Amino acid sequence: WLADIALFRRKTKVSLLAVGSYDNTVRILSLDPDDCLQILSVQSVSSAPESLLFLEVQASIGGEDGADHPANLFLNSGLQNGVLFRTVVDMVTGQLSDSRSRFLGLKPPKLFSISVRGRSAMLCLSSRPWLGYIHRGHFHLTPLSYETLEFAAPFSSDQCAEGVVSVAGDALRIFMIDRLGETFNETVVPLRYTPRKFVLQPKRKLLVIIESDQGAFTAEEREAARKECFEAGGVGENGNGNADQMENGADDEDKEDPLSDEQYGYPKAESEKWVSCIRVLDPKTATTTCLLELQDNEAAYSVCTVNFHDKEYGTLLAVGTVKGMQFWPKKNLVAGFIHIYRFVEEGKSLELLHKTQVEGVPLALCQFQGRLLAGIGPVLRLYDLGKKRLLRKCENKLFPNTIISIQTYRDRIYVGDIQESFHYCKYRRDENQLYIFADDCVPRWLTASHHVDFDTMAGADKFGNVYFVRLPQDLSEEIEEDPTGGKIKWEQGKLNGAPNKVDEIVQFHVGDVVTCLQKASMIPGGSESIMYGTVMGSIGALHAFTSRDDVDFFSHLEMHMRQEYPPLCGRDHMAYRSAYFPVKDVIDGDLCEQFPTLPMDLQRKIADELDRTPAEILKKLEDARNKII
Numbered sequence: 001w002l003a004d005i006a007l008f009r010r011k012t013k014v015s016l017l018a019v020g021s022y023d024n025t026v027r028i029l030s031l032d033p034d035d036c037l038q039i040l041s042v043q044s045v046s047s048a049p050e051s052l053l054f055l056e057v058q059a060s061i062g063g064e065d066g067a068d069h070p071a072n073l074f075l076n077s078g079l080q081n082g083v084l085f086r087t088v089v090d091m092v093t094g095q096l097s098d099s100r101s102r103f104l105g106l107k108p109p110k111l112f113s114i115s116v117r118g119r120s121a122m123l124c125l126s127s128r129p130w131l132g133y134i135h136r137g138h139f140h141l142t143p144l145s146y147e148t149l150e151f152a153a154p155f156s157s158d159q160c161a162e163g164v165v166s167v168a169g170d171a172l173r174i175f176m177i178d179r180l181g182e183t184f185n186e187t188v189v190p191l192r193y194t195p196r197k198f199v200l201q202p203k204r205k206l207l208v209i210i211e212s213d214q215g216a217f218t219a220e221e222r223e224a225a226r227k228e229c230f231e232a233g234g235v236g237e238n239g240n241g242n243a244d245q246m247e248n249g250a251d252d253e254d255k256e257d258p259l260s261d262e263q264y265g266y267p268k269a270e271s272e273k274w275v276s277c278i279r280v281l282d283p284k285t286a287t288t289t290c291l292l293e294l295q296d297n298e299a300a301y302s303v304c305t306v307n308f309h310d311k312e313y314g315t316l317l318a319v320g321t322v323k324g325m326q327f328w329p330k331k332n333l334v335a336g337f338i339h340i341y342r343f344v345e346e347g348k349s350l351e352l353l354h355k356t357q358v359e360g361v362p363l364a365l366c367q368f369q370g371r372l373l374a375g376i377g378p379v380l381r382l383y384d385l386g387k388k389r390l391l392r393k394c395e396n397k398l399f400p401n402t403i404i405s406i407q408t409y410r411d412r413i414y415v416g417d418i419q420e421s422f423h424y425c426k427y428r429r430d431e432n433q434l435y436i437f438a439d440d441c442v443p444r445w446l447t448a449s450h451h452v453d454f455d456t457m458a459g460a461d462k463f464g465n466v467y468f469v470r471l472p473q474d475l476s477e478e479i480e481e482d483p484t485g486g487k488i489k490w491e492q493g494k495l496n497g498a499p500n501k502v503d504e505i506v507q508f509h510v511g512d513v514v515t516c517l518q519k520a521s522m523i524p525g526g527s528e529s530i531m532y533g534t535v536m537g538s539i540g541a542l543h544a545f546t547s548r549d550d551v552d553f554f555s556h557l558e559m560h561m562r563q564e565y566p567p568l569c570g571r572d573h574m575a576y577r578s579a580y581f582p583v584k585d586v587i588d589g590d591l592c593e594q595f596p597t598l599p600m601d602l603q604r605k606i607a608d609e610l611d612r613t614p615a616e617i618l619k620k621l622e623d624a625r626n627k628i629i
Contacts, residue, residue, distance in 0.1 A: 004049055004052045007054070008073065008089070015032065016030065017030075020049030020052050024044060024045050024046065024047060026043045026049055027039055028043075028089065030094060041095050041096045046079060046085075047080045048079065051078040051110045052076070052111065054074070054075055055075075055121075055122050056073050056120060057134055075088075076122060078126075079108065082103055082108060082109065082126060083101050084101065084104050084124060085099065086099070086139075087099040098615050098619065100619060100623070103524065107125075107127050110150075110151070112125070112151075112152045112154075113154070114152070114153075114162075115154055116162060119133070123164065125148075125150065128144070128148060129148070129152075130143050130144065131143075133180060138596055140181070142183075147168055148168065150168065151166065152166040153165055155174055162176065189281065189286045191279065192219055192277055193211035193216065193275055193276065194213050196210050196211060196301065197209075198210070198303070201305065201347050202305060203346075205283070206289065206347055207280070209279045210277075210278055210302075213275050213276070215270065215271045216267075217273075222261065271328075276298060277291055277292060278341075282348075289345075290348060297324050297334075298322065298323045299321060299323075300320070302320035302365045303365065304317075305318075307367060307370065308370055308371065308372070309370040314342075316342055317341040317350060318341075319341065320336070320337070321336065321337045322335070322336045323335050336360050336376065337358065337362075338362055338383070340355065341353065355389075356389040356390040358374070361376065363376075363404045364404055364405050364416075367408070369411075369427070371393065372385075372390065375415065378403065380399060380415060380434060382395065382434070394432050398436055399420075399436075400417055400496070401417050401420060402417065402418040403418075404416055405446065405449040407449065407451040409454060412424065412426055413427060414449075414451055414457050416459065420439065421440035422439065422449070424437055425437070435488045437479055437498060437500055438498050438499075441502075444465075446460070447461060447462050447514060449517060450518060450519060450530065455473070456468060456505075457469050459517070460517060464509055464579070465508070465509050466508050470502060504584070505585060506586055507581045507584040507586070510540065511579075512538060514534055523626070526627060527544075527546075529541045529543040541629070542586070550620075553610070553620060554587045554624070557592050557610065560606045561591050561595065564605070564606060565598060595621065596618060596621075603617075
């Protein structure tokens, strides 16, 4: 029984035939008239092939990346278990080698040949469409930001030179593929002010975003000032009509706004003036369902969702704000507040329940065992929900500077200080007390943090370092097995520090200020990685190795790349990644990814020292990349 067949044509005749069988094999047959249908090679696969496709890569000399690339022929097999199996076919003998596989989705991939930028490419249709193409001499397999397709074929016309015609349900769609080489597809949603933080509304998966700006005007004030400019300039009287369109709410896309804030900059107000709003955004449609403008010179600094013991209102939204904040000549504020909002209209809108005044700036909020944890200056405080305000339950005032992040797991609380890294705390319900039992010995100016596991925290400082700290295993067990809590209650630290210290297990200098850390999986069925974003707009990932062999291989590859491919400016790579602290247990993937750009003789030299072939090294690099994205 045959599952699918694929043909490879040379200039004059068909020379190879690939046949997929239900016995989980793919056979390469010769179509030469002298030995027609002779079996040249057999490849066993994990499931029955659903679709087969030959993809030929033309030879190039001095390509886009400046390197020479030989001609190659790839046989792509879409298996019924959702895996794309790709192997190299020798154009002369038909032998198969260098097999690679990748899980694409729950549906068996259907493979179609298309053309992208004048070169052969492959469209894989599974649970989502994927594009396989050659970019800068290397094969890339990238998911498309498009809905699920059933069938596809190349399409060409005067208006669409390299298009694709496809079937999606009962609709026929024609589209083009551009922006090759980009990892992410972005959708820009304009906001009113600078976004500070956001949380996910758990039921409807809506985004709640807090925005604030210093020394700015509100949207209404900007609109009123713009109308005054139009009236003073007599724009409406001269027949331009832009002012009349603004007053009548008309939207003329053909005519640009002559006083666009995005082009000329937003007008500045006095530095003591703050503007802020809370926005509920539907990420699927990029529409705003609710927008609350904060009054009385308030600015939102923190936000979180919280479920109190009282189930009357369900999931609530807590927002920390500050009124009249000043940074110069001396930090000063009028008051801080914690707003409690209720989700109405199925989570699309907000309703204020009450707001509680506090003595400092609530820079961190977090849910904890049916209550609300708030970091107000150097104070960690636990609140419960009241009828007219939040009710204090307990607090700890022993933190050195200012609390900027709070994360919890079971009865442990992980507090990030703005200048003194992480503090590990424990809440004892029988005593209603918060105790600090461990902290970091290295003072770090924290900019981002994320809870990894019960004993491990990931953090980033303002000097561009990413690091992981972990509580020693024996110390963690000792604290958890203490029934009375006397050890953490009476044990004293030195120099105003905690009695125990965490160990630094990972250290890496990124070179840019990291603003956020998040644990996520970017591919279906893949393992989680630590994703980070920087102030300059880059996105990176830290992925954990699961085998010692991979650690040894990439460590030696990184070592050889440092020696054979030094940076252009002459700075030592090890010194750069250890700019503030010695790099520890992190392999620079960006450096290893430069291996395919090396000359072939240098690739063979490094491969010989690693007891491998260049193709095997490229396969290891691709497998590592496919685990992340």
